[in-house]
Amino acid sequence: MARFLTIIAAIFIWSGSASAQTKVGLVLPLEGSVAVPAKRMEFGAMLAAGTLRDEMRVKLVSGGCDDEEIDNKIATLKKADVDIVVGPPCFSGALAIARGLNQDGGKSVPVIALSTRSSGMERARSYDGLPIFEISPPARSEAATVVQNILPRFNGEPFAIVDDGSVYGRGLADAVRLAADEAGLRAVANENFRPLQRSQVGLVRRLAAAGAKAVFIAAEPEDVLTITRDIFQYQPTWQVAGGEAARLVPFLEGANRLRDGLLAIRLSELKLLPDAQLGNGVDMERLDVEDSLILGYIAIQIASTQANKESGLLGNSFDTVIGPIRFSADGRASVQAFEPIVMRGGEWQPLP
Structure with a gap:
């Protein structure tokens, strides 16, 4: 069921006019040791994408944590001309993608890594000047x-x-x-x-x-x-x-x-707002809502905003199903303890 909804959402969102839409690259390792949480992130992301189809399109790329394949993933994202990337849940992959998409002096393409908690992000932002962000607790x-x-x-x-x-x-x-x-x-x-x-x-x-x-x-x-x-x-x-x-x-x-x-x-478990609804027509009583799914959902909510194209993620507050989220100066949005x-x-x- 989850894969069926994901495929339908992906096909639906990647069609249609792109003139005013944010193009989001969703990079997740759907095979291997972290495939289970990655697929839950994918499901949550596509649920969010289904409700935001007028504002955005999603390009799903499987992988992102395998250094041998990362160049191919970057090429795919470049061809899709994405405005922002969500994932992967491994810092090395997120860093490589941020470098690959921001090395030609063109438009800035932010990368939001999910739950990696790497101390290397400070260097990537401060010394390399990369627009890389994380939704995760602080590294230490x-x-x-x-x-x-x-x-x-x-x-x-x-x-x-x-x-x-x-x-x-x-x-x-x-x-x-x-x-x-x-x-x-x-x-x-x-x-x-x-x-x-x-x-x-x-x-x-x-x-x-x-x-x-x-x-x-x-x-x-x-x-x-x-x-x-x-x-x-x-x-x-x-x-x-x-x-x-x-x-x-x-x-x-x-x-x-x-x-x-x-x-x-x-x-700690992520808590939805009392009136939160994950997708149009979704039966919340039957949906297995857990942290990976919620992470995928809120990441797409953040990525869909036009602010990402104009002024980046810093300085903006984003309304999500768990409440307002703001990235601190170090590029992290801490949503769990x-x-x-x-x-x-x-x-x-x-x-x-």
Whole structure:
């Protein structure tokens, strides 16, 4: 049903007169590891596009997170002569698109990345002068939430920070370490590990030797699960926590055998205005409204305005189904905050 509506909306909106319409490029990776939320973003975007068909047209481009194909995506967007781009939900792709569309000295084409939270956006805007924006929490808010809401749950026990060496893991670990130091909380050990191993008992032994009795894991959910399982088996009194990526742990094979207690953080749910309607004739009672769909919807609401052609996104307030949104001077529109959670009975629950 969702794909049917998406295809109909795309065909309908890309037809008709373009003289007064904003041409929007919608770039989402509809295959691969982030395909599920990307397709929900696409569905939300097309619902919005269906209600705004007099103001805009949408060019859907599948991809945007694969560096090997990004040049083809940029060429497609150039051929469509888009005025603004929404997506993709990965900063490297959004940055490449912003560079590719704004390097010839022609019209400025803003790019709105969705939920990437990259600290590289400041440099792209300040030093490269690129019109790149994000709808996401601030880049360092994940680390700040860990330090403010998770580390105090270690009850003063000596803790370690470990990461998988990836861009995400290392960046989060460094940010948590810095924020913790500023708060007077110093880790007794900082370790990295080889990801995607069947066992991390060796890591647990190193942490124990360093005197740790609690661990924060900056890694992908598969490694959070493995390390947590080994800690719960060999050091059952330790506290264990992960970042936002750990929210996917309950969906992994073997997670149902974990005992209660793993800590993590997640983004608070987006809330629609009481009278919000997502599309013409849409049965809101039957529609599965979740954050990815809402992100796609509000991004198209913002992108459809004529202000994007004239003065850009800064300095304007945009009415959306979740309320007014304004981009700050750093190019971000923060629409969600992080909240601490704990896994109980195989499910995440708010941390009291």
